Amino acid sequence: EVNYPEHVNVAEELVDRHVAEGRGDNVAIRFREQEITYAELLEKVNSLGNALHSLGVEPGDRMLVRFPNRPEAIVTCLAAQKIGAVPQPSMKLLRAKELSEIIEDAGIRFAVVYDDLLDELEGAAENVDLLEEIVVVDDVGVDHDHQSYRDLLAEASDELDAYETKGTDIGLMLYTSGTTGRPKGVVHSHQAILATADTYARYCVDASEDDVFGGNPPLPFAYGYGDLVTHPLRFGATTSLVQDATPEKLLKTIEKHEITVFCSVPTAYNQLLSKFPKGPEKYDVSSLRLGLSAGEPLTPHTFDRINDAYGIDILDGIGTTEMLHIFISHRHTDDIEPGVTGFPVPGYEAKIVDPETRKTLERGQSGLLAVRGPTGITYWNRPGKQREVVEDGWSYPGDIFVQREDGRFEYQSRQDDLIISSGYNIPGPEVEMVLEDRDAVQEIAVVGAPDEERGEIVKAYVVLHDEYEPSESLVQEFQTHVKNTLAPYKYPREIEFVETLPRTETGKIRRTELRP
Numbered sequence: 028e029v030n031y032p033e034h035v036n037v038a039e040e041l042v043d044r045h046v047a048e049g050r051g052d053n054v055a056i057r058f059r060e061q062e063i064t065y066a067e068l069l070e071k072v073n074s075l076g077n078a079l080h081s082l083g084v085e086p087g088d089r090m091l092v093r094f095p096n097r098p099e100a101i102v103t104c105l106a107a108q109k110i111g112a113v114p115q116p117s118m119k120l121l122r123a124k125e126l127s128e129i130i131e132d133a134g135i136r137f138a139v140v141y142d143d144l145l146d147e148l149e150g151a152a153e154n155v156d157l158l159e160e161i162v163v164v165d166d167v168g169v170d171h172d173h174q175s176y177r178d179l180l181a182e183a184s185d186e187l188d189a190y191e192t193k194g195t196d197i198g199l200m201l202y203t204s205g206t207t208g209r210p211k212g213v214v215h216s217h218q219a220i221l222a223t224a225d226t227y228a229r230y231c232v233d234a235s236e237d238d239v240f241g242g243n244p245p246l247p248f249a250y251g252y253g254d255l256v257t258h259p260l261r262f263g264a265t266t267s268l269v270q271d272a273t274p275e276k277l278l279k280t281i282e283k284h285e286i287t288v289f290c291s292v293p294t295a296y297n298q299l300l301s302k303f304p305k306g307p308e309k310y311d312v313s314s315l316r317l318g319l320s321a322g323e324p325l326t327p328h329t330f331d332r333i334n335d336a337y338g339i340d341i342l343d344g345i346g347t348t349e350m351l352h353i354f355i356s357h358r359h360t361d362d363i364e365p366g367v368t369g370f371p372v373p374g375y376e377a378k379i380v381d382p383e384t385r386k387t388l389e390r391g392q393s394g395l396l397a398v399r400g401p402t403g404i405t406y407w408n409r410p411g412k413q414r415e416v417v418e419d420g421w422s423y424p425g426d427i428f429v430q431r432e433d434g435r436f437e438y439q440s441r442q443d444d445l446i447i448s449s450g451y452n453i454p455g456p457e458v459e460m461v462l463e464d465r466d467a468v469q470e471i472a473v474v475g476a477p478d479e480e481r482g483e484i485v486k487a488y489v490v491l492h493d494e495y496e497p498s499e500s501l502v503q504e505f506q507t508h509v510k511n512t513l514a515p516y517k518y519p520r521e522i523e524f525v526e527t528l529p530r531t532e533t534g535k536i537r538r539t540e541l542r543p
């Protein structure tokens with residue numbers, strides 16, 4: 028169990044505490060050639076906090092933060108939290124229409140933005156009348172007449188006492204990346220932000236001051252926010268940021284910044300393997316001790332290939348934006364079973380219930396996952412949805428799992444992705460995993476397609492490797508392979524070959540776009 032005092036401010040815990048306890052010279056952030064120590068980070072956070080306060084940002088104000096993975100994004104979130112305001116990091120690909128919906132829904136009056144992302148925000152500002160002030164980080168040289176981040180920082184005092192937030196006050200707001208429907212706002216308290224470090228990072232990753240966390244998840248993705256902001260800073264460790272990551276840039280950065288814990292998503296691990304199938308080639312990645320993965324289930328095939336070529340284990344985990352971070356995972360010390368998500372993260376409980384009655388099911392039965400722990404689901408302005416997903420202190424993230432006899436939780440599918448065909452429940456990802464290791468398959472997504480006779484049938488969308496052509500014999504090979512590996516009713520009755528799969532900015536497949 029993790030306990031916090033009544034008053035706790037996440038920025039103070041992540042920055043001031045290290046300086047006060049003699050870790051001011053530790054490197055907090057590495058970005059390209061730049062190193063920012065905790066003492067320097069504290070000055071920047073204080074200066075920006077003072078500047079934002081003088082612009083009129085008040086405790087409780089939600090503030091849009093719009094950046095690629097750069098140090099200013101971290102400084103801005105911490106500065107907002109330190110003065111009691113609520114950063115709302117936004118995904119960089121959001122367009123003006125989506126941004127204006129978020130600004131309106133969250134009631135946002137202030138924004139801090141990287142100049143190359145200003146355009147869509149200005150478009151949004153034309154649609155809604157709420158935005159009072161935009162602060163711009165100049166880098167690529169976009170013309171504008173807003174406040175300059177650098178001028179504000181240079182002019183403000185670098186002394187600032189943290190606002191006395193309660194641990195339960197809101198410290199972060201995120202919008203779900205939305206594989207379905209309109210994005211929904213979720214909020215997390217100061218103590219919940221710390222709790223992901225004090226549970227997952229402490230016990231599963233075994234994070235320490237010596238670690239350098241790095242990788243490519245965007246900071247506005249809860250997974251990236253945790254593993255590239257909260258977790259390294261909680262331990263006085265270092266975060267390594269890469270703007271606009273490519274496989275090559277990531278390998279270069281692992282070597283240059285001596286990354287020890289590499290976090291990524293299955294799509295990016297697969298891209299790394301397709302660009303560097305035999306390993307890191309000329310790059311020295313011997314600093315790595317562990318890989319982390321989330322966003323989508325990591326298949327045993329990808330786990331094994333990374334393990335062979337890069338010599339690291341990958342901890343797969345399931346988390347959600349709503350729960351803030353990972354709540355089921357193996358620990359690095361466990362006997363990791365690839366393809367199985369693992370155990371509840373220490374500090375969390377999990378159970379499987381009947382989706383209709385919500386009665387607890389026996390081990391071995393597939394059902395809806397319920398979790399309880401130091402983070403939970405709190406929607407912003409969605410009381411109806413809130414009642415659906417939280418009951419008696421248990422949160423229902425919407426995933427179908429089986430808890431095995433040995434206590435491990437095995438992912439089946441999203442509740443919405445369960446294919447129901449002739450009365451059989453078929454998890455699409457289970458079929459994906461079976462077909463993923465076929466030589467011809469580069470990427471695959473399996474969904475339910477409407478069918479008059481069966482209600483739904485299993486349909487696979489397949490992206491082939493360049494050297495393969497779509498053919499009837501491949502269709503038959505795939506169908507036979509599934510029939511020989513799983514219960515035969517799970518085989519894909521329809522297979523469509525496509526050039527690419529639709530994905531969200533965080534790499535999740537947009538299955539709703541694929542359902543006919």
Ligand code: 3SK
Pocket residue numbers: 248249250251253321322323344345346347348351352353
């Ligand atoms: O999608 C996930 O798996 C995830 C993991 C950690 C934190 C947040 C998310 C959405």
